Amino acid sequence: MELPDGFEFGVIKSDADLEEIIKFNAVVHADDDPEEIRRQIDNLPEFDRESNFYIRDLDKGMIVSAASAIPSAWMYESIPLTNLELGWVGTLKEYRRKGLARALYAHFEEVLQRGEYHISTIFGIPYYYRQFGYDFILPMDRKVQLRIDRIPVPKDEANKSIVFRKAHHDDIPNLMRLYDEHSRKMLVHVTRTKNLWNLQERFHREFEQEFKAIVLEREGRVVGYFRLCVRGAKKHAPQGLWLSVMESSITTFDDVLQTLQYLRGRAAEENACRIAASPHSTMCYRRFNTSGDVQLRRMPVGSILWVLQSTTCVAWLKTLEAMLTLDGNIKSAFPIWLDSLARFVLLLRVALSEQCLRV
Numbered sequence: 001m002e003l004p005d006g007f008e009f010g011v012i013k014s015d016a017d018l019e020e021i022i023k024f025n026a027v028v029h030a031d032d033d034p035e036e037i038r039r040q041i042d043n044l045p046e047f048d049r050e051s052n053f054y055i056r057d058l059d060k061g062m063i064v065s066a067a068s069a070i071p072s073a074w075m076y077e078s079i080p081l082t083n084l085e086l087g088w089v090g091t092l093k094e095y096r097r098k099g100l101a102r103a104l105y106a107h108f109e110e111v112l113q114r115g116e117y118h119i120s121t122i123f124g125i126p127y128y129y130r131q132f133g134y135d136f137i138l139p140m141d142r143k144v145q146l147r148i149d150r151i152p153v154p155k156d157e158a159n160k161s162i163v164f165r166k167a168h169h170d171d172i173p174n175l176m177r178l179y180d181e182h183s184r185k186m187l188v189h190v191t192r193t194k195n196l197w198n199l200q201e202r203f204h205r206e207f208e209q210e211f212k213a214i215v216l217e218r219e220g221r222v223v224g225y226f227r228l229c230v231r232g233a234k235k236h237a238p239q240g241l242w243l244s245v246m247e248s249s250i251t252t253f254d255d256v257l258q259t260l261q262y263l264r265g266r267a268a269e270e271n272a273c274r275i276a277a278s279p280h281s282t283m284c285y286r287r288f289n290t291s292g293d294v295q296l297r298r299m300p301v302g303s304i305l306w307v308l309q310s311t312t313c314v315a316w317l318k319t320l321e322a323m324l325t326l327d328g329n330i331k332s333a334f335p336i337w338l339d340s341l342a343r344f345v346l347l348l349r350v351a352l353s354e355q356c357l358r359v
Contacts, residue, residue: 001106004098007064008056009107012049021052024063028090033208037068037088043199046071052088053107055100065091065100069111073191074119075183080191081118084111089124105132143276145242148267151260162258167213167225172197174222175213178249211246214262216255224250226259230270243267245277 001009012018018038025034040047047070054066068088074081086108091100109132112120122129167175176197183189200206201213209229216224226248232241243263250256263275 001103002099003055003103004100006058007100008058009103010054010056012052012054018049018052020063021054021066024054024066025088025090028066028092029088029208031208033205034088036205036207039199039203039205040070043202044193044195051111053104055103057095064095065104067101067104067108069108071115071117073193074121075189075191077187082115083190084108084115084117084120086120086122086124086129089122143244143278145274145276146260147274148264148272151264154257154261160258160261161218162223162255162262163217164214164259164262165217167201167215169198169201171213171215171222171225172201174215175201175225178222178225178251179247182249206246209246216250216259223252224248224255224259226250228263228266230272231276232272241270241272243270243272243275245275247278 003009010017012021018041022034022037025032025037037052041049041051051070052066052068054063056062057064066088067086067090070085070087072083072085074083086105089101089104120134122134172194176192176194179192183191204210204212206227211227211229213225213227215222227246229244229246230241231244243266245263248259250259260275267273267275
């Protein structure tokens with residue numbers, strides 16, 4: 001690792017180090033909640049203090065640049081992939097363009113290789129991380145929005161069979177079951193450990209975002225859930241406020257209709273004008289007909305193909321190439337997404353050809 005004169009690299013070891021990096025991130029990531037770093041260290045065995053590292057200005061004796069290595073598990077269909085995310089990346093404005101972020105990434109690269117991870121992902125500045133071998137693969141944070149006044153008022157109140165209530169700690173096994181049932185329908189999803197469920201439900205936060213988990217109960221049985229938060233500025237209400245369904249697993253169309261009525265009432269309480277839901281949620285699947293994108297770095301071919309296996313890769317490649325032959329009107333609607341898809345197909349072709357050469 002090369003650093004300019006007057007700087008030193010370090011990893012978090014002491015309580016004082018931890019306090020300092022949290023204060024640093026409160027400045028650099030003012031819209032986020034850096035206390036999440038402490039919560040994860042205290043509650044997630046796979047994320048320890050040394051997963052957080054920094055560069056210090058020796059003259060001023062303060063942290064000026066920092067990052068974290070956050071492990072997680074992804075699934076491609078039923079195939080597990082170990083992932084290491086580069087997170088909490090930041091540098092004080094007056095210290096940028098000095099190569100500090102590149103020096104931090106050099107350490108992250110060592111952790112990545114040492115841990116034998118299959119992939120590495122990051123939610124970050126578009127195109128900036130291509131210099132480190134990342135490219136766009138999955139759209140995230142796309143929302144389907146619905147104005148509250150477009151939700152029809154039901155004529156028959158007798159059809160209400162669902163009780164909505166806040167989730168409790170005892171509900172976690174049911175939430176895990178519903179989350180896993182929904183996730184298995186996805187081509188790619190992130191697994192959530194019991195420790196992470198306990199952490200998020202205890203503090204009602206998913207990373208920096210505060211939420212409320214609401215369960216749907218019928219005759220004493222939990223049949224669905226969703227996570228709900230209020231976004232926007234209250235001073236701009238109602239146009240500037242909306243309810244966001246961060247994730248959901250609701251199994252029937254009728255239950256979605258009842259959920260929409262519940263959200264209509266909650267929106268009135270919060271003085272919000274609309275609701276927004278992720279297209280990946282069952283709310284959108286069953287009712288409505290993805291800030292950043294995931295960027296992925298493919299690890300050495302032998303590593304990722306050892307997991308995916310050549311037969312899976314061939315089938316995947318055929319599917320992706322078929323999608324690239326879409327009608328011209330569809331292509332014009334999704335030019336950026338299809339461009340990213342084309343690059344990923346190219347990466348997959350290279351991987352397959354390299355594996356064939358090995359055999």
